[in-house]
Amino acid sequence: MASTNKTNQLYDQVTTLVDQSLAAVLRKHSTANANQDLESAFANARSLLEKMRDQTNEDIRELRELSEWDTFTIAFYGETNAGKSTLIETLRILLGDSDKLATQQQFRDLTKDLGLDSESIASLELSIQNLQAQLAESQQHVDLLTRQLASEEQQQAASIEMLRIAIEHKRKQLNFWHKLMHVFRKMDEEKALSERELALVQLKAGNQARLEVIAAEPRKLHAELAAKTGEKANVESAFARLVPLQDGSIIGNGRSDFTLQSHSYQFVVGGQQFQLVDVPGIEGDEKQVMSSIDSSVKKAHAVFYVTRNATPPGSGSDGQEGTIDKIKRQLGKQTEVWAIFNKSATNPQVLQGQPLTNQNDAIGLADMDKSLIGSLGADTYRGHICVSAMPAFLAAATCLVPNNPHLRSREKFLASMGRDEILQRSGIQTFIHFLRSDLCQNFKIKIRDANLKKIRSCLQDGISHLNQARDNFANAAQKLDAQQKSASAQIDGLLSGTSQKLKSECHDELSVKKSAMRMAIYDFIESDQSNDDFKEYLTGEIEALKTSVGRELEARFARVFKSFTDEAEAIINKNQKNVSEILHYTIDDQFSSLNLSFNTDFKMDNGINVVSLISTLGGAAALVWASFLTSNPVGWTAAAVIGAVGLVFSFYKAVRGFFSSSYKKEQQRKSADENIEKIFEKMTEMLDGNLDSASAKINEALLLTKNQMRIPYEQSLNTKIALEEIALKMTTLRDKLVATPAAAATASAPSQSAATV
Structure with missing residues (x-):
């Protein structure tokens, strides 16, 4: 409570001093201007100054609400699909994030209760495939026999029909005597017709019996397949319960709208308390994620700009804001910004070489450093770090459902090298050491200095606007003076x-x-x-x-x-x-x-x-x-x-x-x-x-x-003087908010191939 009161007093002090400085300037000029026209004109300057004061106070209010004073906060910032979530998920596993540990335990317990394992699931899949093949073959046999028997019956029926036609023709040829005799004695053909009709009835009965025997096998196979399919549905239902608990559930699928809100993950390592913030991607018009991005970077005390490209951030064109412009606008008030080059690696061979980056990567990263220093300044931008997040995640992950697409990639990497070797070659071990031993050192001082810089930056924004406005009015006054003298001379x-x-x-x-x-x-x-x-x-x-x-x-x-x-x-x-x-x-x-x-x-x-x-x-x-x-x-x-x-x-x-x-x-x-x-x-x-x-x-x-x-x-000159005075007072206030001298011990980048300052 004492810490909260102290920080609130700091924000109150800034707001009060801004208000008092403005009031003093307005009071001085209001009493100095006896001329009614000039006093009316100064009302415009008063309106402008009050708006700038309100804007500064609004920025301070926002900082009061968003600033974090107890937990060292590190934001992972960059474009969609840069690997921010993959990197954070890997760190959660390796650093033992309490929430991640609890989720992994739930995954294992549920897997055990459900009796799911890769072998049984694979056997179930194979059984279903075999039954589907047997059912298809059995059904094909039934269909073939059905067609054969139907053909035999059709042939017999055709033969009987021809015999009937012949008998009918012969009857028409009989004379009276023979017709009389036919009443008492059947023709041989008629006797044969009766025999054939009986044989056809017997054939159909026999065929029906055979078909019923043969059709029983597909029905049996279909019942077995339905049972196995139901068993598979139960397994998939169990999967649905496991999927949210598996490792990598926070990793995006490449869609720009996968992460719309920032997510924070708390850590306590070696007595050091810090949190990692997964920030939404910054590409596109940002309308859906702008508020989340702004609040995240304003809360952060250090920022990692994550990128898959070993090149300078892109510039805008046709009125569109480029990545480098967004970085300058959104990260310019930070005290500490690092770049993370996330090297893509879908094949274990990428990790075989030392260092992780090649010569082309090194050239591009040097250009990226120059670009970011130019936008953020050498005091803010500290250098770049190289990792390969996906192989590190695959090596660290232990809780994956059997049908997870990452599982096959994990097996491919582990078949090529051991888990610890993957973690070492991917740069993740060096990065973790950097987090624990360098970045988070003196974190309480860093928290204070980062928050003070944001307040100073807030004031500096107001000062810059005031100075620009002052220069505008000074320029106007000079031109208006010359114009008035010219008109007066005329x-x-x-x-x-x-x-x-x-x-x-x-x-x-x-x-x-x-x-x-x-x-x-x-x-x-x-x-x-x-x-x-x-x-x-x-x-x-x-x-x-x-x-x-x-x-x-x-x-x-x-x-x-x-x-x-x-x-x-x-x-x-x-x-x-x-x-x-x-x-x-x-x-x-x-x-x-x-x-x-x-x-x-x-x-x-x-x-x-x-x-x-x-x-x-x-x-x-x-x-x-x-x-x-x-x-x-x-x-x-x-x-x-x-x-x-x-x-x-x-x-x-x-x-x-x-x-x-x-x-x-x-x-x-x-x-x-x-x-x-x-x-x-x-x-x-x-x-x-x-x-x-x-x-x-x-x-x-x-x-x-x-x-x-x-x-x-006179209006322009008085306004210029008023703007100048309030800017001077705000500058004095800004200069009082200085960083702690002990904070001079800044973090240094990881050595060797993992980073370059």
């Missing part, structure tokens, strides 16, 4: 160009108004008006500017602003598209390649609201334009302009003009020019000031827009 350039264009348009409009006003006043002067009328007219024209120039300037402003908003919208739409593509290719697609066991639905805002932007810009521009057009104190009027400028008139010149009309007109034109120039100069000054104010207002709105466009960058 908007700044657009605003600068628009300000210049707007000023140019407004100046053009004032120039047009100025020329038109000058022409109108000159026309009025040419009508030879008095100075008072001229002054009144000039003042009226200036007052009229308020309506006319405002309407025209507003039209020009609207055209320029429409062009500006269209171009700004195009820049922002393009930015949104680019941001969406960056997020898709650097985050969405990359998340799909992480092969996470949960679905990610990470979403991120890709920019700003175009309608909101245009509305903001329009509001800022309208505010400035309204202040320019209205007659409020901060606006302008003709009187204000005139008051600020002052009209230029000369009384002396006015008197002189009374006598000279041409001189008066000249002076009026001069006065008009001076006043128009000063008025439009003041209007231009006020207009430029208002345009600068408008640009400042629009720039203020655009600054908000540019800040909004930076939100995706």
